[in-house]
Amino acid sequence: MAKMTKEEVIEVAHLARLAITDEEAIHFAEQLEAITNAMELLNELDTENVEPTTHVLPMVNVLREDKAEAGLPRETVLKNVKEHEAGQVKVPTILE
Amino acid sequence: MKFYDKTAAELQELIHSNEATITEITKQTIERINELDPKVDAFLAMNEEQAMAAASEMDNTPMDQRGPLFGLPVGVKDNIMTEGLVTTASSRILEGFNPIYNATVVEKLRAAGMVIVGKLNMDEFAMGSSNENSYYKKTRNPWNLDYVPGGSSGGSTAAVAAGEVPFTLGSDTGGSIRQPAAFCGVVGMKPTYGRVSRFGLIAFASSLDQIGPVTRNVKDNALLLQAISGHDEKDSTSADVEVPDFAAALTGDINGLRIGVPKEYFAEGVSESAKAAVYNALEVLKEKGATVEEISLPHSKYALATYYLLASSEASSNLSRFDGIRYGYRTNKASSLLDFYMNTRAEGFGDEVKRRIMLGTYALSSGYYDAYYKKAQKVRTLIKKDFDDAFQNYDVIISPTTPTPAFKIGEIIDDPLTMYANDILTIPVNLAGVPAISVPCGFEGDMPLGLQIIGNYFDEETVYRVADVFEKATDFHKKTPQLWEGAAK
Numbered sequence: 001m002a003k004m005t006k007e008e009v010i011e012v013a014h015l016a017r018l019a020i021t022d023e024e025a026i027h028f029a030e031q032l033e034a035i036t037n038a039m040e041l042l043n044e045l046d047t048e049n050v051e052p053t054t055h056v057l058p059m060v061n062v063l064r065e066d067k068a069e070a071g072l073p074r075e076t077v078l079k080n081v082k083e084h085e086a087g088q089v090k091v092p093t094i095l096e
Numbered sequence: 097m098k099f100y101d102k103t104a105a106e107l108q109e110l111i112h113s114n115e116a117t118i119t120e121i122t123k124q125t126i127e128r129i130n131e132l133d134p135k136v137d138a139f140l141a142m143n144e145e146q147a148m149a150a151a152s153e154m155d156n157t158p159m160d161q162r163g164p165l166f167g168l169p170v171g172v173k174d175n176i177m178t179e180g181l182v183t184t185a186s187s188r189i190l191e192g193f194n195p196i197y198n199a200t201v202v203e204k205l206r207a208a209g210m211v212i213v214g215k216l217n218m219d220e221f222a223m224g225s226s227n228e229n230s231y232y233k234k235t236r237n238p239w240n241l242d243y244v245p246g247g248s249s250g251g252s253t254a255a256v257a258a259g260e261v262p263f264t265l266g267s268d269t270g271g272s273i274r275q276p277a278a279f280c281g282v283v284g285m286k287p288t289y290g291r292v293s294r295f296g297l298i299a300f301a302s303s304l305d306q307i308g309p310v311t312r313n314v315k316d317n318a319l320l321l322q323a324i325s326g327h328d329e330k331d332s333t334s335a336d337v338e339v340p341d342f343a344a345a346l347t348g349d350i351n352g353l354r355i356g357v358p359k360e361y362f363a364e365g366v367s368e369s370a371k372a373a374v375y376n377a378l379e380v381l382k383e384k385g386a387t388v389e390e391i392s393l394p395h396s397k398y399a400l401a402t403y404y405l406l407a408s409s410e411a412s413s414n415l416s417r418f419d420g421i422r423y424g425y426r427t428n429k430a431s432s433l434l435d436f437y438m439n440t441r442a443e444g445f446g447d448e449v450k451r452r453i454m455l456g457t458y459a460l461s462s463g464y465y466d467a468y469y470k471k472a473q474k475v476r477t478l479i480k481k482d483f484d485d486a487f488q489n490y491d492v493i494i495s496p497t498t499p500t501p502a503f504k505i506g507e508i509i510d511d512p513l514t515m516y517a518n519d520i521l522t523i524p525v526n527l528a529g530v531p532a533i534s535v536p537c538g539f540e541g542d543m544p545l546g547l548q549i550i551g552n553y554f555d556e557e558t559v560y561r562v563a564d565v566f567e568k569a570t571d572f573h574k575k576t577p578q579l580w581e582g583a584a585k
Contacts, residue, residue, distance in 0.1 A: 009454065016412060016457040017419075018450055019435075019442035028454065031512055035455060038513055039401040042471050045478070052473030053480060055303050055333070056529030057290050062332040076196050080423035089422060094433040 002040070004033035099124050100259040101576075104164055104316045107262075111167060112159055118167035122151035122211050125169040129213065129260045135241060135579065137233045138255040140174050141182040142214040150211050157209070164319050164343075166209035171264040173252050174215040175222055176307065177296035178202050181212070185298045186230035187220045189418045189425045189444030199296020200331065201265060201307050201324045208323040213261055216251030220446045221415065222272055222300045224248050225518040228509050229448045236505070237280060238577040239543055243502040246276030246518075252310045253280040259580050263320050264310045269301050270403050271497075271522025273308045274534035278497035278546025281536045281575065283317045283563070284310045286522075288554045289529035290335030292321075293328030301410035302333070304403075304526045313573055314535065314564040318342035321556065337554055345557035346564040351385035353562065356490035360396035361521050370496040373538030373545045378494065380569050381562065391490065393482040398475050399524040400516060404452075405459050405472035406527075411449075412456030418444065451512065476527050483528040487552040492562055495521055497534040497546030521548060531556045535563045536572035544572075 006025045009032060013020040020028070071077075074087050083090035099107060099121050110116035126144050133139050147169070154167050172178060175185040177195040179202075184190040198206075205212060219229035227235040227250030235250045237243040238258040245254040249266030252273070256264055257280035266273040268286035277284025285308045292307045299305060309320035322343065327336040357378065362371050378388050420426040420440030427443050430436035445453070459468035486493055498518060508514045525532045530553055537547035547566065551559035567573050 008458075012454045012458050012461070013450075014438075015461065016453045017416075017434075017437045017441055018445070018453065019438035028451065031451060032455060032458070034513055035404065035451075036458070036468075039405055039468065039472075041401050042398055042405075042475050045395075045398065045475060047471060047474035047478070050474040050477050052470055053476040054473060056480060056527075057333070057335055059333065062329070072196065079196055080193055082420075082423075082426045091421060092430050092433060092436050 002033070002036055004029045004036060100128055100262070102262070103313055104168060104262070104319055107168055108164060118151045118154045118211065119148070121167065122147050122169055122213070125213055125261055132258050132260055132579065135236065136238055136254050136258045136260065137235050138216055138251040138258065138260060139171070140184065140186070140215045140217050140232060140251070143181050143212050147211050147213050154209060154211070163208055165323055168210055168263060169213045169261050170205055170210040171214055171216050171252065171255050171261045172202065172212055173249055173264070173266050174218055175267055175298040176201060176265060177298070178212065178215065181215060183215065184232070185221050186218045186232055187445065187449070188231040189441070191425055193424055197296065200293035200328045202296065204324045210263070210323070216249070216255055216264060218251055219248035220449050221298065221411070222248040222267055222269055223411070223448050223452055225271070225275055225515055226509065227251065228505065229446055231446060234505060237502050238579050239281065239502070242504055243543065244279065244505050246279035246502060248272040249284070249310065250276045253277050253282050253284060256280070256282045256310050256312055257577060259576065262312060263316065265307055265324070266310050267297060267305055267307050268526065269304045269407060270526050271519040273310060274497050274522050274532060274546065274548060275518055277310060277534040278544065279502040281544030281572070282310055282312055283314055283533065283535050283573070284308065285317050285321055285533045285556070286525065286531060287321060287325065287556055288335070288531045290333055291531070291554065291556070292324050293326070293331040293334045295328055295330040299414040301407035302414065303410060304407060314560060314567050315343060315346060317533070318346065318560045335554070340557055342556060342560055345561050347561060348565060348568065350381065350562055350565050353381070353386040353492070354490045355381060355386050355388045356391035356486050356493045357388060358393040358396065358493060358495060359390050360393055361495035365517065365520070366496060366499040367540065369538070369540035370499060370545050374494065374496050374547060377537045377547050377566060380566060384565050384569065391486055391493070393486060393524065395475065395478045395482050396524055399479055399527055400520050402472045402475045402479065403523040403527060404455065404516060405468050406476065408452040408456035409459045409469050410456070412453045412460065415449070415453055420444070448512070479524055480528045483530055491558055493550040495548045495550070497521060497548040501540045501543035501545055525550055529553065531559055533559050533563050535567060536575070537566070537570070538572060
């Protein structure tokens with residue numbers, strides 16, 4: 001049975017770009033440990049010679065002609081942007 | 097006149113004989129939602145003005161240019177993009193989000209002449225089995241308001257069960273249409289993966305998600321699936337296969353039909369009443385000429401673990417797009433760009449979504465990828481093969497939809513593994529990609545139970561035919577919750 005530590009949860013949360021408090025990390029560690037332990041049921045199965053399935057249907061790439069097409073109007077694209085100026089998306093200062 | 101207890105065909109008859117107009121039907125639908133929804137809490141954004149305007153315009157369309165769903169009201173799950181109508185997937189991170197295009201299914205609803213009355217509550221990003229994970233409200237089960245409607249399409253099924261609207265769209269990734277359909281005593285179909293375009297569906301797990309119809313009877317369900325099916329060049333995973341006439345498949349004839357009943361779906365944890373209701377249903381179908389045999393889907397017990405690894409992995413990738421930059425919720429507590437991302441996502445997502453993002457991130461991370469993600473993909477192959485083998489000898493597979501009827505609000509929300517177990521009988525279907533429907537088949541106390549009918553790839557016709565024969569031979573679908581008549585005018 002794998003043990004999930006608070007530190008591991010903090011590391012995973014960081015990879016997933018989720019801010020997390022120590023208290024939350026302890027709570028999630030317990031739950032994720034229970035969940036990952038339940039997942040270990042799969043180890044009962046020998047899958048050495050089994051191909052993985054990514055999609056159930058045969059998939060082919062869909063290509064279109066390499067031709068420029070008009071995109072959405074800028075005004076439309078900016079409709080859901082919280083802050084914008086001169087047609088550009090405003091973000092917090094990222095360089096000191 | 098009451099419209100809310102009518103089928104599509106009955107409503108069309110009223111319209112075509114000038115006993116009702118689309119405007120009157122739309123108006124009554126909205127009035128009924130306004131009256132009942134303070135109790136049921138199924139709806140998020142309402143589309144009242146546009147719906148009334150569309151209805152009045154449609155009343156001018158010549159009768160001979162109208163299809164079977166023309167002018168009828170429909171509600172749409174809130175993870176499906178509706179241009180100009182707020183779409184949030186019940187998440188804070190999309191609060192106030194106003195789509196700039198329609199999902200393909202929404203374009204198809206409009207092409208069929210349906211009137212969109214509003215958006216339906218769900219578990220945040222379709223992650224959940226009770227509707228308790230919505231950031232905005234908890235939808236209640238119309239059969240008993242202390243109980244959950246199921247999830248994640250709980251708003252879509254509760255609205256239909258309450259008679260608020262006769263048609264809704266849901267989405268089903270691991271049972272999210274069928275489980276709440278069973279809990280609310282309505283008809284819910286998860287089509288074959290690829291049958292319906294996912295363009296404009298906010299992605300949870302792309303290899304599993306499928307949009308499907310929720311209605312009060314099988315015929316209406318077939319009509320609504322007809323309207324939304326078909327290949328879409330905007331979705332490379334939509335299948336380029338012919339769409340048959342689903343309603344025409346309801347011939348009433350199942351003579352010689354071969355039914356397989358998987359013994360693993362009647363194992364520990366499945367309530368006696370759920371089993372008994374299915375055994376009764378099998379007797380009904382036998383009387384209509386079907387043969388019933390016990391079968392084995394040997395890898396069933398591995399489906400839950402396989403599903404949570406794959407769905408969470410896909411979700412962790414799909415939900416990385418929510419960063420607060422171009423749309424959606426933005427934190428106001430950030431001193432760096434990294435802080436901005438981390439706080440936006442921590443404040444914008446609920447606990448269940450965070451749990452799954454972290455589980456998925458963990459399963460995909462270096463050192464664990466082979467042990468978790470790749471292992472699950474391999475087991476998926478075995479689960480799919482179980483179904484492929486069974487459909488060599490059987491036309492449909494029948495089981496309970498859920499192990500138990502609906503549970504009380506708050507009862508298991510803090511116990512993720514118990515919550516996940518709600519979907520043990522529906523999840524294998526998504527992993528295999530085959531179609532399945534849930535139809536009402538009984539009650540435990542006051543709460544409805546569902547019968548799951550699973551079909552072969554792209555054979556929704558047989559699934560509908562069997563469901564229709566069962567429906568016509570029984571009257572479970574005619575039962576309505578107390579609140580139904582309580583609101584009658």
